[in-house]
Amino acid sequence: MLNPWRLGLLSRLDTLGTIRAVAQDANMSASSVSQQLAVLEAETRTRLLERTGRRVRLTPAGLLLARRARAILDHMDTVEAELRGLTEDPVGLVRLGAFQSAIHTLAVPVVTRLAGAYPHLEVQLLELEPHESIPALRGGDADVIITATDFVELPLGPDLEIVPLATDPIVLVASPDRPVPRGPAVLSAYAGEPWALDVPQSYMANLTLRLCRESGFEPRVACRFSNYLMTLQHVEAGLSIALLPDLAVDRRYRVVTRELAMPVNRTIAAVVRRGSPLRAAVNLVLTALRQQPDAPALVDRPAQEAD
Amino acid sequence: MLNPWRLGLLSRLDTLGTIRAVAQDANMSASSVSQQLAVLEAETRTRLLERTGRRVRLTPAGLLLARRARAILDHMDTVEAELRGLTEDPVGLVRLGAFQSAIHTLAVPVVTRLAGAYPHLEVQLLELEPHESIPALRGGDADVIITATDFVELPLGPDLEIVPLATDPIVLVASPDRPVPRGPAVLSAYAGEPWALDVPQSYMANLTLRLCRESGFEPRVACRFSNYLMTLQHVEAGLSIALLPDLAVDRRYRVVTRELAMPVNRTIAAVVRRGSPLRAAVNLVLTALRQQPDAPALVDRPAQEAD
DNA sequence: CTTGTTTGTTCGGTTCTGCCGAACAACGAT
DNA sequence: ATCGTTGTTCGGCAGAACCGAACAAACAAG
Known part of the structure; x- marks a missing residue:
């Protein structure tokens, strides 16, 4: 783990030129500076300094690290400043875009919860399907969006920040009056059933068709709705x-759900x-x-450490 | 100064959810983790954790810092990796672009010095004026360029990295046979002299004309050369x-130079x-x-520190 | 309601890191 | 040749970080 204080010393050495000057500038003794830089060399296992005459010069590696150190310190300063700017109480309008099924399960609870706790905060709710929410966010028509993809890593580019929220499994849903065995559902067991599908070419309709065909049957289409609530009814x-x-x-609907024997998961994520x-x-x-309690936590990164 | 180790703990807390899990993951006792996070809260003077029930949750500020911490740690990892990649000895071709007057004062000495010390390194020298060197660099036709501007902060964009090299003052140059008083030169004293100018619309020609006119006279043009060496002759x-x-x-030319009473400085910088x-x-x-010895060192940034 | 388990925090003691001052070595200027 | 300057090494000290134990609070189970 690279110590930023030591990096700062290296950066100062680059600009000030001499170890004593660095020590004076940092209110330390010259011996400490020398030791700390030696530690930095040991940690990075690289020669950073070069004794030339009675002074010291940075090696190519040292000079590179000094420049990079400035960038890192700037980065940390920026974060600190941002954190301080967060202290002020949250006021103003936040436009939150979410796709249909995320609105009532994620967005509405959040809005109601925040409305009670922060009177000066106004959250505007926009229904935006995944394909239209990203442009809306980029165009400034939304401040936060909730979107879903099949992959954890969204290829969105460096201008957007992704905050994973939950994983959303695809489930089989049926009436409790129907004979549905417990445990993960094997689709081929439902080959003869009447299926409710989304409108043609929609994401869920395509997915359902694909999964059924992979299970060896063509689903009998009982209806096509553009709205999940009508499907549920x-x-x-x-x-x-x-x-x-x-x-x-x-x-609230009287239906039973079963996970799939071949799980299909989407990743729900917020983007800003x-x-x-x-x-x-x-x-x-x-x-x-x-912090929605009913959303399953999503482990995104183990945050590896070096010494 | 924000400690990255502590930031790592906060990040892990975000992903793992509980302090004990973080402690186990980091091979520490739970008490230490609790203490370190408390220290982080004190350093940042912000409430990051919130006790809810018998577990702990991140406040909005805490969650923001956790995400930013991941970015910072990634940044440091990247730098470390880059540094390790630098250990291998330098081989291959480096195309160095420089404008005319920088070639023989900066570029050539560097190339000759490196040629002796690093036999596997080949440096190709390209004459590129400032206005054409930036596109060449962006287009991949050069790996490093030396350029000059009137401002220290070059408005080049985030895809290029600027490394300040030196400041280059504009000087008055005359034959030693001419009566030139010592000390900084006041231009109005040379109103009647014959002036050598660069070609029309070039940088130096425009600058010379502007400075003369600001001193209250129109220079008498003795010649116009596109090449500084011919001007010197x-x-x-x-x-x-x-x-x-x-x-x-x-x-090597037998001329005398005088700084200007109203100094004009350009910044010489390398860009990659x-x-x-x-x-x-x-x-x-x-x-x-x-590390050119005759180039005056340029202090670029004091590298401020916070506690 | 009581008990047991889990979670986070506080307290005292130990270990280790970081710092200083002095002494030392090398270089360069007078 | 001498002196001032620069960087490094060594012994000693102060403070930070860590651990284990004890404590408080919350939830689950009996």
């Missing part, structure tokens, strides 16, 4: 079964614009989204 | 005086492409450029 009435994202299954320091209000919404 | 012969960048004045890790050979050339 149809299923609840015992008229069909369907594949839906778990998030879309409102628990990067670059300018994050507004306190926006970060608050982000935090509230992550 | 003309001046040496006693036929004219001229304003030239100090770097352009080859000491940012983004991909720096090649060892390129960094070596960069280092050699910075």
Whole structure:
């Protein structure tokens, strides 16, 4: 683990030229500076200094590290400043875009919770499907969006920051009156059932068709709805079964859900614009989204350490 | 000064959820983790943790810092990796672009010095004026360029990295046979002299005209050369005086130089492409450029520290 | 309601890192 | 040749970081 204080000493050595000057500038003794730089050399296992005459010069590696050190310290300063700017209480308007099934399971609870706790914060809710939410975010028409993809790593580019929220498994949903065995569902067992599908070419319709065909049958289409709630009603009435994202299954409907024997997971993530320091209000919404109790936690990175 | 080890603990807390898990993951006791996070809160003077029930949750500020911590640690890892990649000895071709007057004062000495010390390193020298060197660098036709501007902060964008090398003062140059008083030169004293100018619309010609006019006279144009060496010969012969960048004045010519009473300085800087890790050979050339003994050192940044 | 387990925090003692001053070695200027 | 300057090494000390134990609080189970 590279120590930034030592990096700062190296950077100062680059600009001031002599160890004594660095020591004076940092209110330390020259011996300490010498020792710390030696430690830095040991940690990085690289010769950074070169004794030439009675002074010291930076090796190519040392000079590179000195420049990079400045960038790192700037980075840390920026973060610190951003953190301080977050102290002020969150006020203003935050426009939160979410796709349909995320609205009532994620967005609405968050908005109601925040509305009670932060009276000066206004959260505007926009229904934006994944394909339209990214441009809206980039164009400044939304401040935070909730989107879903099949991959954990979204190829969105460096101008956007992704905050994973949860994984959303695709589940089989059926009426409790129907004979549905417990445990993970094997699709081929439902080959003869009437299926509720999304509208043609939509994400879920394509996915359902693909999974059914991979299981060896062509689903019998009982209906096509553009709205998950109508699908749920149809299923609840015992008229069909369907594949839906778990998030879309409102628990108020009398339906049973089963995970798939061949699991299919989407990643639900919040996205914000990067670059300018994050507004306190926006970060608050982000935090509230992550701390939804019913959303399964998502481990995103083990944060490896070096010595 | 924000401690990255502590930041790492915070990041792990974000992903693992509980302090004990962090302690186990980091081979520490839970008490230490708790203490270190408390220290982090004190250093940043911000509440990062929130006790909720018998576990702990991150506040909005804490969650923001955890995410930023990951970015910082990634940054440091990247630098470390780059540094390790620099250990291998520098081989290959480095194309160094420089403008005319920088070639024989900066570039050539560096190339000759490196040629002796690093037999596997090949440095190709290209004459590139400032206005054409930047596109050449961006287009991959050069690996390092030496350029000059009137401002220390070059508005080049985030894809290029600037390494200040020296400041280059504009000086008055005249034949030693001419009566030139010692000390800084006041231009109005040379109103009647014959002037050697660069070609019309060139940088130095425009600058000379502007400075003369600001001093209250129109210079009498004795000649116009596109090449500083020809100008120097003309001046040496006693036929004219001229304003030239100090770097352009080859000491082999029998001329005298005077600083200006109203100093005009250009900044000489090296520029490299940012983004991909720096090649060892390129960094070596960069280092050699910075360590030219006759180039006046340039203090670029005091590297401020916070506690 | 009580008990047991889990979680985070506080306290006292130990270990280790970081710092200083002095002494030392090398270089360069007078 | 002498002196001042620069960087490094060594012994000693202060403070930071760590651990284990004890404590407080919350949730689950009996």
